[in-house]
Amino acid sequence: MHIVIVDSSRVILKVVAGMLEPRGHVVTPFTDSAEALAYVTDNPRVRALITSLEVRPLSGLELCWSARLLAEVSRPLSIIVMSSVRNARNLSEALDSGADDFIDKPPGAEELQARLRAAERLTSLQSELIRLAETDSLTGLLNRRAFLQRTNEAAERAGSFGRLSAILLDIDYFKRINDEYGHDIGDVAIKAVSSLIDEAGIAGRLGGEEFAVVLPGHSLTEAEGLANRLRLKAMDLRIRSPRGPVRLTCSFGVSEWGEGETVEGLLKRADIALYEAKTSGRNRVVSAMNDLVLARTG
Incomplete structure (x- = not known):
């Protein structure tokens, strides 16, 4: 488990780290509580924060409060306070x-290990609950709510002038696949397409046969290139069925973040471009640039 320890004494930090590292834990020590909070904020793999009450510039209680706010934003984190004054x-x-817990300072080795085993059980449970709440059960992609949340977070990081692009796609003539081969085969087709975009960026299933990918740090041209590669991969898919292999194609709409943009506007323009791709022949990528929609058949 990745653990951050905060204490004003380097001796205490060394003692506690010496108890934890031989057990396989990754320990990152801090004497500055503000630096510790920034580190925990930027490193979601941190699963436990152990802090003294007597730290600066943020007090131990302030650090607990700020870290708890982080943990409430869909990330597992156990917070343990240690103090030489137990009352x-x-x-x-x-x-x-x-x-979540309180321990004497300096802690005893056996008690500390027991507290951390409890913390590990807690964070594992939290991780599973978060996964269930954020994941589409069929595909394993982000569900619509979680996708929009992650996209809004990416947009905040991009700011007014950062790069951010969106791709919306859906399976062409999906109703025909369901009608001719059955809903079980339709589900297999949805999972096959989802596997193409799983690691492409912030990927989610918006509903039915419609998916979305948001690409932080990518331009419209880069998003177009990815969309076309995904389009070709979709054409190569062969879905097994009792009646023989099922082939499919996908249509794509692409948009790019602009100055003063909103997430709603970014996705709306990609959706308009996707509609254009569907109505102009399907199996193509259409890009939205401001008010101009350009068709690209690849």
């Missing part, structure tokens, strides 16, 4: 500030 007030304040 009812310190304990209640720590728990009220978002801590």
Whole structure:
């Protein structure tokens, strides 16, 4: 487990790290609580934060509160407070500030390991609950709500002038596949297409046979290139069925983040481009550039 430890004493940090690292934990120590919070914020693989109450510039209670807000944004994190003064007030304040557990400073090795085993069980449960809440059960992609949340986060990081592109796609004549081969084969087709975009970017299933990919840091030209590669891969798919292999194609709409853009506007323009791709022949990529829609058949 990746653990961040915060204490003003380098001796305490060394002692606690010495208890944890031989057990296979990854330990990152800090004497500065603000730096620790920034590190935890930027590193979602951190699963436990152990902090003293007596830290600066953020107090231990402030650090607990800020870290708990991070944990509430769909990430598992266990927060343990340690203090050389154990009393009812310190304990209640720590728990009220978002801590999950409280331990003496310096902690005993066996007690610390037991607390961390409990933390690992807690974060594993949190991870599974988050997965169930965010994942489309058929494809394993992000569901619509989680996709929009991740896209909004990416848009905030991009700001007004950053690069961000979106691809919307759906399976052509999907109703025909369901009608001719059955819904089971239709589900297999959906899963096959989802496997093409699984690691392409922020990928989600918006519903039915419609998918979306958002590409932070990518221009419209780069998104077009990816969409065309995905289009060709979709053409190569062969879905097994009792009546022989099923072939399919997909249509794509692409848009790029612009100054003053909103996520709703970015996806709406990609959706308009996708509609154009569907009505102009299918199995093609259409790009939206401001108010101009350009058809690209690849």
